[in-house]
Structures are given as structure tokens and as C-alpha cells.
Amino acid sequence: AQLRHAVSHHPRYGMPNQSLLEEAVRTCLPDVPPPGLAVWILRMNRFGFLESILPRDALTDLVKVYADELARWFAARNDYVLLAIDGQHRVAALDDGTLCFVTVGAPSAELRMELSLFVTRRFEHKGLFVAWDPHIGVAVIPAGMDQPSGITEEARVALQWCDAHRRVTQFDADRMKRDQLAYSLTLDLEGAIDRGELVLQYQPKVELPSRRTVSLEALVRWRHPERGMIPPGAFIAEAEATGAINLLTMWAVREAARFLLTLSDGSVRVSVNITAFDLATPKFVQSVLQVLAQENCPPDRLILEVTETAALSDRERASEILAEFRSHGIQIALDDFGTGYSSLAILQEMPLDEMKVDRSFVTDLAEVERKKAVLEAMIEVGHRLGLTVTIEGVEHEESVEWLARNGCDVVQGFVFSRPLDAQVARDWIAKHGPEQSPATAHTVGTTALSL
Ligand code: C2E
Ligand code: MG
Ligand code: MG
Numbered sequence: 001a002q003l004r005h006a007v008s009h010h011p012r013y014g015m016p017n018q019s020l021l022e023e024a025v026r027t028c029l030p031d032v033p034p035p036g037l038a039v040w041i042l043r044m045n046r047f048g049f050l051e052s053i054l055p056r057d058a059l060t061d062l063v064k065v066y067a068d069e070l071a072r073w074f075a076a077r078n079d080y081v082l083l084a085i086d087g088q089h090r091v092a093a094l095d096d097g098t099l100c101f102v103t104v105g106a107p108s109a110e111l112r113m114e115l116s117l118f119v120t121r122r123f124e125h126k127g128l129f130v131a132w133d134p135h136i137g138v139a140v141i142p143a144g145m146d147q148p149s150g151i152t153e154e155a156r157v158a159l160q161w162c163d164a165h166r167r168v169t170q171f172d173a174d175r176m177k178r179d180q181l182a183y184s185l186t187l188d189l190e191g192a193i194d195r196g197e198l199v200l201q202y203q204p205k206v207e208l209p210s211r212r213t214v215s216l217e218a219l220v221r222w223r224h225p226e227r228g229m230i231p232p233g234a235f236i237a238e239a240e241a242t243g244a245i246n247l248l249t250m251w252a253v254r255e256a257a258r259f260l261l262t263l264s265d266g267s268v269r270v271s272v273n274i275t276a277f278d279l280a281t282p283k284f285v286q287s288v289l290q291v292l293a294q295e296n297c298p299p300d301r302l303i304l305e306v307t308e309t310a311a312l313s314d315r316e317r318a319s320e321i322l323a324e325f326r327s328h329g330i331q332i333a334l335d336d337f338g339t340g341y342s343s344l345a346i347l348q349e350m351p352l353d354e355m356k357v358d359r360s361f362v363t364d365l366a367e368v369e370r371k372k373a374v375l376e377a378m379i380e381v382g383h384r385l386g387l388t389v390t391i392e393g394v395e396h397e398e399s400v401e402w403l404a405r406n407g408c409d410v411v412q413g414f415v416f417s418r419p420l421d422a423q424v425a426r427d428w429i430a431k432h433g434p435e436q437s438p439a440t441a442h443t444v445g446t447t448a449l450s451l
Contacts, residue, residue: 018152020092035105035143037104038138040107043098044063063096069123070099080107107170115168134167135163138170140170193248199221202219202259204425207434219232220236220252240276249274256302257302264430272302273304276309312340315346315350354389355382355387357391362399375408394414
């Protein structure tokens with residue numbers, strides 16, 4: 001019996017371990033009513049830190065008390081019962097910093113919220129106060145399943161989706177498939193570039209009030225032989241996480257440079273999106289300049305769009321790099337302005353030419369007075385800093401008229417055009433490009449100021 005206890009319980013806490021938990025779940029699953037059981041995994045993110053500052057026994061006690069309080073919290077509710085794993089335990093320990101428990105029935109949004117509040121409060125035991133910084137993943141195991149493989153697997157996947165704002169997340173098969181797709185796509189990004197499956201489309205950026213197209217934003221799409229046209233949202237983030245983005249960025253710069261030189265108007269600029277990873281890449285500036293030189297493209301025809309988050313990751317370095325780009329005539333636009341945490345700090349610090357206000361500020365503009373107030377203020381700040389103010393994602397003519405009246409310099413959105421294939425974009429520029437006076441074509445910011 002002692003041996004059996006040793007192999008089925010966690011050596012440090014004496015709580016049931018993973019194998020005993022799985023056994024308990026398998027045993028009861030045939031009798032559970034639909035929809036089934038919910039498996040919860042709680043990871044104490046600060047466990048490692050606490051381990052480094054507390055005596056081992058004290059931390060062991062704290063974890064046990066935390067698990068007990070959790071069991072008691074469930075016992076005090078009458079809607080969700082914790083499955084008994086062995087005679088005395090309802091909480092298992094998967095490893096030193098990870099607990100697991102099982103409830104009957106699918107977890108409601110309300111339960112997830114209340115649990116999140118409960119586990120994040122500060123725990124006290126014998127005068128020690130502890131904030132565990134917990135994350136919880138939960139997944140439903142359908143009733144009637146005979147031999148579910150890996151009882152905890154899906155809950156572990158959901159655990160990965162937690163962050164400071166989402167303490168408790170539930171497994172979602174669609175999301176996992178999307179993540180898997182993004183990952184597999186990224187693995188093949190280099191191949192896709194070599195096979196010519198990536199294409200750039202170009203969306204006009206239209207100057208107000210003249211309504212001439214002064215620049216185009218290059219937006220990547222993956223023309224996948226089996227999956228059809230894949231939008232950048234499906235692979236950019238993963239490509240950034242794995243570093244594959246660098247190849248894509250350099251490819252996009254080269255492609256945009258070649259495209260630029262085929263335009264009928266020699267003053268139109270093209271903007272290319274870059275990421276935090278690019279900014280952290282050694283010799284990024286030189287690489288970009290080299291590509292432009294190879295393609296015979298003057299640097300002042302290129303705009304680089306950087307998001308706030310990219311600029312934020314290492315502000316000082318980002319500032320330096322952006323300044324270096326500008327010293328070579330490449331313009332810098334701050335993309336998706338207003339969506340990050342410290343937009344104004346960035347505006348104040350970063351060397352910029354253009355501010356692109358996120359499209360969330362312009363949707364439903366017609367109805368919302370508050371939005372107008374915020375937009376007016378943003379346009380004002382941009383102008384005071386000498387920036388060209390671009391509003392993205394404009395879909396309605398009424399918005400364009402309002403923006404023109406309120407001094408916005410450039411509008412980009414479906415109201416004028418969707419992103420266009422290269423040939424169509426060329427035709428567009430032939431028709432809607434600026435009149436051939438490059439000297440005045442780019443003083444947008446200053447003319448708008450005098451309105
Ligand atoms: P972004 O740089 O903010 O680009 C604008 C996005 O808004 C584009 O989506 C564009 O198609 C969309 N859009 C433009 N006008 C409207 C409108 O009126 N209404 C609505 N609903 N949407 C509009 P897209 O092409 O799907 O690109 C999404 C994001 O992916 C881009 O956001 C950018 O952050 C990223 N991205 C695209 N191409 C590249 C690239 O070559 N490199 C990198 N690093 N990121 C890229
Ligand atoms: Mg952009
Ligand atoms: Mg944007």
C-alpha cells in the first residue's frame with residue numbers, strides 16, 4: 001500500500017499525481033452526464049521565484065494550503081462539484097508549480113470569471129503573503145468517452161493562451177487549428193518566397209483635400225497552392241515569433257522597390273511594414289539600404305511602417321535605428337497609432353514622419369461625438385509634432401468629408417480602394433497619382449496646418 005501511494009502521489013505535497021488523476025477520470029467518465037468533465041490546470045507562475053526566496057518547507061506548506069483553499073472554495077458553491085481523486089484529495093499536483101482539478105459539467109463564463117478573481121487574490125498563511133500569478137487552462141472531456149488519451153493535454157494547450165489579461169482560458173479546437181496552420185505556414189515561409197507564392201498588394205493612400213494618391217501601402221498575401229489566398233494576419237505573428245519575418249521583410253522591401261520603379265509617377269512612395277524583430281536584427285539599416293541600391297531605388301521613395309509595440313520593445317535602440325533610416329531619406333510612419341499602451345510617449349520620443357491612426361478610431365464616426373473629439377485631438381497632436389496624419393480604414397464618404405474638414409492629411413481605406421494587384425495599382429497611379437510637381441506633393445502636413 002505504501003508503494004502504491006508512492007507511485008500515485010506527488011512526493012513533495014502528498015497530493016495525487018497525474019497518473020492517479022487520469023485513473024480517477026477514466027473510472028468515472030462512463031457514468032458522467034453530458035457534456036462531461038472539465039479538467040482545469042493551474043500554473044503558479046511565481047513558483048520559481050518563491051522557491052528562490054523561501055525555505056522549501058514553507059513553500060510546500062503554502063502550496064498545500066492554496067490547494068485546500070481552492071477545494072474549499074468549490075465546496076462552498078453548489079453548482080460545481082470537484083471530482084474526488086482519492087479518498088481525501090480533490091486537487092492533484094502535476095509538478096511542483098502546477099495543480100489540476102476536475103469539475104462535472106462544462107464551465108460557465110461566470111465560473112471562469114469568479115475563479116479568476118479567487119485565485120488571483122493574495123493568499124496568506126502563517127503571516128506569509130503570497131501572490132502566485134496563476135494562469136488556468138480548462139478543457140472539456142466529453143462524457144461517455146472510453147479511453148480519452150491525455151486527459152490534461154487540451155487544458156495544457158489552453159494554459160498557453162493565458163496572459164495578464166486572460167487568467168483563465170478555455171480550450172478551443174478552432175483556435176488550435178489556426179495556431180497550427182500559422183506555425184506550419186511559417187515553417188515554409190522561405191520556400192514560399194523561393195517559389196514566388198508571396199505577393200504584395202498595394203493600397204492607395206489618398207491626400208486630402210486634393211484626393212490624389214501620394215503613396216501606396218504594400219501588404220503581403222500568400223497565394224497558397226492548396227489553401228488559396230492567405231491574409232497576413234494568419235502568419236505574420238508566428239513569423240515574427242520565429243524570426244522568419246526577417247526574410248519576408250527583406251523580400252517585401254526588394255519587391256516594393258522594383259514596383260516603385262515601374263510607376264509612371266516618380267514622386268509616389270511605397271510603404272512597407274516592418275516589425276520589432278526587424279528592428280532588433282543586426283545591420284538591418286544596411287541590409288535595407290543595400291537592397292534599395294541593388295534595385296536602383298532612391299531611399300526617399302520608401303516609407304517604413306512601424307507599430308507602437310515594435311517601437312516599444314527597445315525604445316532607445318529603436319529610436320537610433322529609425323533616426324538612421326531617416327538620415328538616408330527613408331520616411332518612418334507609426335502604424336496603428338492609438339492601440340498600444342503608451343502611444344503618446346512614443347510620439348514624443350521617436351523620430352517620425354507620419355502617424356497612421358488606427359481604424360478603430362474612425363469606425364462609426366458618423367454617430368459618435370466622442371470619437372470625433374479624440375480624432376480631432378490626435379490630428380492636432382500629429383500636426384503639432386510636424387507629422388503627416390493618415391487615418392486608416394476609412395470606409396465611408398461622410399467620414400472622408402469630416403476628416404477633410406478637420407485637417408486630416410491622408411486617408412487610406414476601402415472608401416477609395418482595397419489593396420490592389422501590382423498591375424492594377426500601376427494603372428491607378430497613372431490615373432490618380434499626384435500631378436507632376438514633386439516639390440509640392442509632399443508638403444501635405446504643412447498645408448493642412450493652415451486650415
Ligand atoms: P496594417 O499595416 O495596419 O495594414 C492595414 C490593414 O487594414 C490591411 O489589412 C488592409 O487591407 C486593411 N484595411 C485597409 N483599409 C481598410 C478598410 O477600409 N476597412 C477595413 N476593415 N480594413 C481595411 P491586411 O492586408 O490584412 O494586413 C493586416 C496587417 O498585417 C497589417 O496591418 C500589417 O500589420 C500586417 N502586414 C501586412 N503585410 C505585411 C508585411 O509585408 N510585413 C509585415 N511585417 N506585416 C504585414
Ligand atoms: Mg501598415
Ligand atoms: Mg495599421
